[in-house]
Amino acid sequence: VTVLEVAEEVGGCFAGWILARLGATVLRVEDSREDRGARGTGKPLSTYLNQGKRTIAVDLASRDGRSLVRQIGSTWPDVLLAEGQPAFVDRLPPYDELARDQSRLIYVTVTPFGRTGSWSQYRATSHEVMHASGAAYLQPSGPAYAQHPELPPLSWPGVAPEVTVGVHVAIGVLAALIRRRRVGRGAMLDISKQECLTTSVRNSVESYARDNEVEKRESHAGTGRQGPFSHYPLSGTVRCRDGFVTLWGVTGFIAPLLAWLGHEDWFARPEWSDDKRRGEQADSLRGELETEFQRFDKETIYHGLQRRGIGVAPMRKPDELFSDRQLAARGFFTYEPDSAGRSVPFCRLPFVGLPQIVGQGTAFHGSGAADPVLHHALGCSEPDVQALVDAGVLSVEEGI
Amino acid sequence: MTVLRGLRVVDMTEVLMGPATAMYLRLLGAEVIRIDTEARQRQQRYPAFNAGKRNAQLNLKHPEAIALLGRLLALSDVCIYNMRPASAERLGLDYESLVRFNPQLIVLSESTSGWDGPERDYTGYAPVFAALGGVSAVSGYPGYPPCDNPFWPDIESANWGLLALLGALYRRDLTGHGAFLDLSAREALSLYSIEGWVESWATGQSPQYVANARPGVSPGGVYPCAGDDKWVAISITTDAEWAALTEAMGSPELAAGSEFATPAAREARREELNDLVSSWTGQLSVMEVVEELQRRDVPAAPSSSASDLLGSAHLWDRGFFTVPSAAGPNDSAIILTPPWRLDGVGVEETWGIPAAGQDNDYVWSQLVGLSKSDLAELQRSGVIS
Numbered sequence: 046v047t048v049l050e051v052a053e054e055v056g057g058c059f060a061g062w063i064l065a066r067l068g069a070t071v072l073r074v075e076d077s078r079e080d081r082g083a084r085g086t087g088k089p090l091s092t093y094l095n096q097g098k099r100t101i102a103v104d105l106a107s108r109d110g111r112s113l114v115r116q117i118g119s120t121w122p123d124v125l126l127a128e129g130q131p132a133f134v135d136r137l138p139p140y141d142e143l144a145r146d147q148s149r150l151i152y153v154t155v156t157p158f159g160r161t162g163s164w165s166q167y168r169a170t171s172h173e174v175m176h177a178s179g180a181a182y183l184q185p186s187g188p189a190y191a192q193h194p195e196l197p198p199l200s201w202p203g204v205a206p207e208v209t210v211g212v213h214v215a216i217g218v219l220a221a222l223i224r225r226r227r228v229g230r231g232a233m234l235d236i237s238k239q240e241c242l243t244t245s246v247r248n249s250v251e252s253y254a255r256d257n258e259v260e261k262r263e264s265h266a267g268t269g270r271q272g273p274f275s276h277y278p279l280s281g282t283v284r285c286r287d288g289f290v291t292l293w294g295v296t297g298f299i300a301p302l303l304a305w306l307g308h309e310d311w312f313a314r315p316e317w318s319d320d321k322r323r324g325e326q327a328d329s330l331r332g333e334l335e336t337e338f339q340r341f342d343k344e345t346i347y348h349g350l351q352r353r354g355i356g357v358a359p360m361r362k363p364d365e366l367f368s369d370r371q372l373a374a375r376g377f378f379t380y381e382p383d384s385a386g387r388s389v390p391f392c393r394l395p396f397v398g399l400p401q402i403v404g405q406g407t408a409f410h411g412s413g414a415a416d417p418v419l420h421h422a423l424g425c426s427e428p429d430v431q432a433l434v435d436a437g438v439l440s441v442e443e444g445i
Numbered sequence: 446m447t448v449l450r451g452l453r454v455v456d457m458t459e460v461l462m463g464p465a466t467a468m469y470l471r472l473l474g475a476e477v478i479r480i481d482t483e484a485r486q487r488q489q490r491y492p493a494f495n496a497g498k499r500n501a502q503l504n505l506k507h508p509e510a511i512a513l514l515g516r517l518l519a520l521s522d523v524c525i526y527n528m529r530p531a532s533a534e535r536l537g538l539d540y541e542s543l544v545r546f547n548p549q550l551i552v553l554s555e556s557t558s559g560w561d562g563p564e565r566d567y568t569g570y571a572p573v574f575a576a577l578g579g580v581s582a583v584s585g586y587p588g589y590p591p592c593d594n595p596f597w598p599d600i601e602s603a604n605w606g607l608l609a610l611l612g613a614l615y616r617r618d619l620t621g622h623g624a625f626l627d628l629s630a631r632e633a634l635s636l637y638s639i640e641g642w643v644e645s646w647a648t649g650q651s652p653q654y655v656a657n658a659r660p661g662v663s664p665g666g667v668y669p670c671a672g673d674d675k676w677v678a679i680s681i682t683t684d685a686e687w688a689a690l691t692e693a694m695g696s697p698e699l700a701a702g703s704e705f706a707t708p709a710a711r712e713a714r715r716e717e718l719n720d721l722v723s724s725w726t727g728q729l730s731v732m733e734v735v736e737e738l739q740r741r742d743v744p745a746a747p748s749s750s751a752s753d754l755l756g757s758a759h760l761w762d763r764g765f766f767t768v769p770s771a772a773g774p775n776d777s778a779i780i781l782t783p784p785w786r787l788d789g790v791g792v793e794e795t796w797g798i799p800a801a802g803q804d805n806d807y808v809w810s811q812l813v814g815l816s817k818s819d820l821a822e823l824q825r826s827g828v829i830s
Contacts, residue, residue: 067612089647090640162759167739169680172659173746176667176678180597182750185585187593197667197676198748199592202583202654203640212604217785219611220473224448224787226618232787240765240784243754245597247781248461251493253751254778260751261674281572282581282590291572291581291593351567358569360591363579363641364651374562377632390646392639395602395632396609397559398624399616 046222049074049122049422050098051105051114051137054171055204056238057128057155058094059211064124064218065097066394066401072122072422074114076133077102077440090204096391097402099418103439105136113423113438114138119146121422124218128155131166140233150231151221155214159237171207171238175200178242183249183262188281188331190262198262206242213241278324279331282360285338290346292334293356296320301353306337379404414441447474448787452614453521454478455514456498457505457538459485461571461596462555462630463527464494465603466610470523471497472783478517478808479799480505482830486801493798496769496780500799501808507828511537515546516813523610527555531566540625549623551613555606559629569630571598578634579641586656601637602630663711664690664718667748670731676748677726677734687711689741694725755779769796805829 046069050061053076065071073095103110115138118125125143127134140152154160157169158177175181176198184199200206214236221232243250249260280293294302299318303311316322316330323330338346343359350357366372367390375397378390381404391404414430419441423430433439452475456467464479471477477498489495503510518524526538533539533554540552554560557569557577575581575594584592606628613624635642645651657666657678665680681687684707688700699721705711711718726734731747738745747753760766764786766779780796809815809829823829 063608089643092647093639093643158759159763162763164759167746168742168744169746170662170682170744172657172662172665172680173678173744176676176748177746179749179751179754181667181678181748183596184594185589185592186595187585187590189590190586190592193589194674196586197657197669199584199586199667200657200678201597201637202580203638203652205580205637208637208639209601209604212601212608213784216469216604216608216611217787219608219615220448220785221787223611223615223618226615227448234785234787236784237763237765240760240763240781243760243765244781244784245600246751247600248491248493248596250751250754250781251491251779254755255493281593284590289582289591291576293570293572351564354568356568356570356573358573358576360576360582361579362582362651363638364645366579366635366638366642367646369577371558371562371564372632372635375559375629375632377629377635390642392636394609395605395630395636396626396628398626399609399612 046070046124047122047422048072048124048126048218049114049118050126051128052126052155053129053133055090055094055207056171056210056214057126058091059204059208060126060128060155060214060218061098062094062096063211063215063394066403068400068402069124070418071098072117072418073098073100074105074117075100075102076105077110078104078106099416099422101419101439101441105133107438109436109438111136111138113433115143116424117422118150119143120424122150123222124151124153126153126155126214126218128153128214130168131156131160132168134160144231144233148230149225151218151225151234152231153214153218153221153234153236155210155236155238157238159240160235164239169238171204171210172200174238175206175242178206178239178246179250180206180242180246183246183260185262188327194262196262206238209245210236210238210241213244278320278327279334281331283331283338284335285341285343285346287342289360290338290343291358291360292350298355299323302350302355305349305353305355308337416441449473449475449614452476452523454523454525455480455517455521457524457526458555459488459527461491461494461599462603462606463525464491465600466553466555466606467498467525468494468496469603469607469783470610475523478521478804480514481801483801493780496798497796498799499804499808500801501804502802502829504827504830505536505538507826509823509826509828511542513809513813513823513828515543517808518543518546518550520812521547521550523551523553523614525553525555525606525610529556529566529568530554530560544623544625547623549617549621551610551617551624551626553606553610553626553628555602555628555630557630559632560627571595571602574598574602574630574634575637577631578636579638580634583638583641583651583654598630598634598637602628602633605633658715661708661712663708663715664722666719668719668723668726668734670726670734671729672731674750675731677731678746678748679722679726679734679738680744681711682708684708686743689743690722690738693737693741693743694722696721696725767796802829 048069048071050073052058061071158164181198217234311317316326347359380388383389393403454475454477456479479498479500480503558564572593575598581591609626641651667676691700735745
């Protein structure tokens with residue numbers, strides 16, 4: 046499967062990264078005039094997400110640049126993935142024009158609010174999209190926030206919203222590829238980032254439609270008193286000696302938890318043993334729990350309680366994932382040297398059972414103007430590619 | 446023509462993650478048979494995730510259940526469950542056992558940590574996945590504990606399960622091979638903190654997230670609007686956007702002056718600017734702010750509640766919500782369609798939430814071929830219950 050990726054932000058770039066892991070040949074086209082978002086020259090994340098992709102840069106506002114994209118798009122790819130602000134996607138050749146020459150083309154546009162509807166021309170970064178989706182309205186979540194409903198809604202951290210978008214785009218592409226095998230024709234996919242993220246809180250939206258009660262941040266606080274957590278009294282973030290753990294369970298987890306803490310006798314106290322009272326006195330009981338947890342570090346709590354079947358986890362910082370023994374045992378990261386001899390943590394997709402291209406061979410974009418994939422995509426030979434480079438129509442990334 | 450018409454899925458999932466993956470397969474046109482018990486049905490908290498599925502009963506803990514399940518799997522394409530690997534093994538649901546019934550079967554296991562490694566049988570819910578994935582530690586407001594991140598990590602993990610399944614189905618179309626797909630939810634959530642671990646590897650420092658603020662975006666964040674708990678998200682990254690914002694605020698002199706002339710100057714005085722923007726947005730409704738700014742090409746959007754979303758003409762016009770016409774009293778009032786709508790993908794007219802065992806006759810008699818008397822005997826003996 047060949048993918049022409051013309052992505053302005055992380056979402057499209059991440060989708061291309063997933064498809065490359067699954068074996069697609071991805072040619073990434075960057076706008077040579079832009080220096081933002083996923084292109085963000087020199088940003089570690091964009092470099093990382095461009096692993097295994099061929100990359101060229103053209104001026105998408107120029108006639109020559111657009112003509113080149115049209116030429117490639119109408120002949121080479123199975124999938125054209127166009128992601129960015131409405132004005133960016135508008136600059137690309139439209140589906141109807143390309144599909145005339147290539148009816149099997151799968152053309153995916155990914156914009157903040159989709160290509161139809163009254164918001165279709167609205168501009169938005171992932172921050173606005175996240176808030177418009179309803180997902181931010183349910184954050185911050187956790188018992189510490191129950192007393193602070195005045196805090197504004199909160200976005201997920203970093204590029205997490207764009208990761209969600211990228212996964213949905215890759216799903217849409219796979220669904221369209223399966224459909225193409227069955228019906229023999231391509232498709233136009235109009236993906237709205239807002240809808241991708243609203244889908245992540247679909248239980249909240251569907252519950253509101255049924256019960257007419259709006260879930261808010263404080264009802265996501267895990268206090269056990271209200272909202273969707275009323276059946277999880279005492280669940281949520283608990284401070285311990287070296288950080289925080291998140292503790293989750295229903296009725297059955299209290300007795301083994303108290304036993305592990307060496308306080309089996311507490312279970313005889315009505316406020317600990319009775320569901321209703323536990324909910325009513327969740328704040329004071331949480332205080333007792335927090336005092337107890339101060340005796341332990343987060344890893345001790347994690348393994349100690351998990352061995353008793355209790356759903357608990359240490360709140361790990363992103364860089365702590367490299368030392369996670371479970372991820373290591375499953376080979377989630379593999380380490381190989383880059384061209385400078387530095388060890389690179391290559392990461393596979395979060396499942397095993399399908400062949401994936403990870404590690405050696407994914408770190409380099411190819412061999413510049415001599416790359417046969419580029420010749421195939423452009424429909425010309427190395428001297429012709431070099432002529433385009435010399436004329437300033439395109440530049441070819443040599444590798445990372 | 447729907448994408449997966451003709452495909453049969455056996456759904457043995459519970460809570461949120463597994464039912465969500467199976468729901469997407471139903472939305473893509475597959476026949477999804479949910480294996481249920483009355484007890485599990487009573488515990489179901491998210492009925493909309495089972496809309497449009499068939500429902501057949503089978504007591505998987507009964508020693509005779511696996512043979513009957515095998516007869517159904519022999520007629521199926523996909524089997525999904527989300528339980529701890531040890532539980533799946535105890536029930537005879539490991540891939541080696543199931544593939545004997547159907548060599549082309551695709552089995553998707555969704556679990557906290559996957560089938561290998563020292564923590565494979567640790568348990569978890571959405572906040573556990575987010576904590577282990579490096580997401581929760583960097584969520585929240587400065588000075589407060591991290592967020593728990595309930596629910597959404599379940600649905601995100603479900604999306605990865607769907608992606609794996611579609612990849613395996615595409616591969617099966619090409620090669621005829623089935624697959625055992627072993628999804629780890631903590632691995633899935635590790636990709637939502639990818640920026641953090643990539644930057645810490647590349648530069649030795651993790652990015653610092655400060656609530657809704659982002660480097661290079663000032664003013665930027667969430668600002669209060671008129672009304673109860675109404676907020677607008679705004680991002681200013683360029684001089685042109687800054688000038689347009691000050692014009693909308695009726696204070697073009699802010700852009701003309703030198704004190705906020707550059708992005709660096711605006712970033713250095715972030716708090717001061719946030720106060721200025723807040724005092725303007727607080728006088729207007731959220732949509733007045735959004736429309737004023739979008740008219741000037743400035744990124745802005747409301748921070749929407751579920752109620753706001755269901756009142757969004759934009760989303761209704763796009764067909765994002767569907768009202769099932771044959772909904773029963775316990776059914777969902779609306780269903781969200783997938784964000785990757787293709788021709789023919791979506792909710793069919795009769796799209797109710799099935800009662801436990803409502804399709805026992807269809808599944809066990811019509812499909813599997815049990816006689817009426819055999820079915821009655823299996824119900825009496827507790828195999829089908």
